[in-house]
Amino acid sequence: MPRSDLSLRPDVEWLLREVKVQIEDLCFVEDVELPVLKNEGRLAGLVLVDHNRLAAHQEDLTSSVVEVLDHHVDEKMYPGDAQTTIQVPCGSCSSLVAREILQRSPDLLASHDLTQLLRSAILMDTSALDRAQGRTTDLDEEMEAMLREHAPDTSKAQSQSLEEDLLYSHLMKKRYDISSLGTYDLLRKDYKQWTMETGSDETKDAWVVGISAIAMDINLAVGKDPEFARWCARWAKERQLDILLIMGAYFDNEENFRRQLMIVPFAGQDGFASQVADFLKAKGVPLETSDLQNLPPRVVFYEHTNVKQSRKQIQPLMVDFFRTVSFNKC
DSSP, X not given: OOGGXXXXXXHHHHHXXXXXXXXXXXXXXXXXXXXXXXXXXXXXOXXXXXXXXXXXXXXXXXXXEEEEEEOSOOOOOSOTTSEXXXXXXXXXXXXXXXXXXXXXXXXXXXXXXXXXXXXXXXXXXXXXXOGGGTOOOHHHHXXXXXXXXXXXXXXXXXXXXXXGOHXXXXXXXXXXXXXXXXXXXXXXXXXXXXXXXXXXXXXXXXXXXXXXXXXXXHHHXXXXXXXXXXXXXXHHHHHTOSEEEEEEEEEOTTSOEEEEEEEEESSXXXXXXXXXXXXXXXXXXXXXXXXXXXOOTTOEEEEEOOTTOOHXXXXXXXXXXXXXXXXXXX
16 A cells, blocks of 8 residues: 555554554555565565455566465465465455464464454454354454454453444444545545456457445435546546446445445447446346436446445456456457
8 A cells, every 4th residue: 555545544544543553654565665675685575465466566576475365266376385375255354364363473462452453354344243244254253252352451341242342333434434535535545456358368458457445325426526537537547447347335314235336448349338237247246227417428337236245246257257258458
């Protein structure tokens, strides 16, 4: 993460202050010249956590990966001799991290600050261990309980009903406070990107795919900003995207959790976005066409009625789409 992006995560900033971590003590992506260290023979190895493939601009470092700890579908884009712990399903990668610490260096769990950081991530990733959301696994529950046992007495004294957990509630309020963010910051706040290949071995194309998750009704985001399409185009140009998926997630006026999907193509022929949507529907993603005023040309927008399907489920389906569907990039 670039240092400038931390301000987009008020939940993280608040939590770091709570555990007395100084922002200036953190290491951000621009602080370490990894390619230089590798070329000078001073890079002992890289450990990938919460992903198993390096970003496109870091792929030259792939040979330096020595360990992978992740809960996403395995793309196998790392050296064959790397130590790997990839567990799917698992609601939070912090559950895997906590288990590794418990097995390798349990003395570290004496740090209340560390247990608070790990526990917070597990609660946020699993909606406070809500099984109804379809993310929580036995490991998540076991590691959260273990961390709570090591947490400060004030945390142990809280109700065992995690839905009422003060830590989780406060973090959620911070995460969903996006009142000060414009469209550009919304697109980059919770964003991930991949390069996906299509075509035969002789005619492979590389497509750059970005998925932005925004914590609000996309109808409102478009309605309040007449320049919404222009900001999408700017973000796509900066990231060199061929297609951008925007996933809206929010609570409506009746406190029902809702999801939406907007598909914004910057390559491909007319109808390409609808082709993507049809493929997702065929793979079990329930998408219902929804009216949206001022919809940019070639863009499609849907209500996504399975609230359990997040970006984590959509991304591997996009990989399948580019592997199996025949079309031209233009």
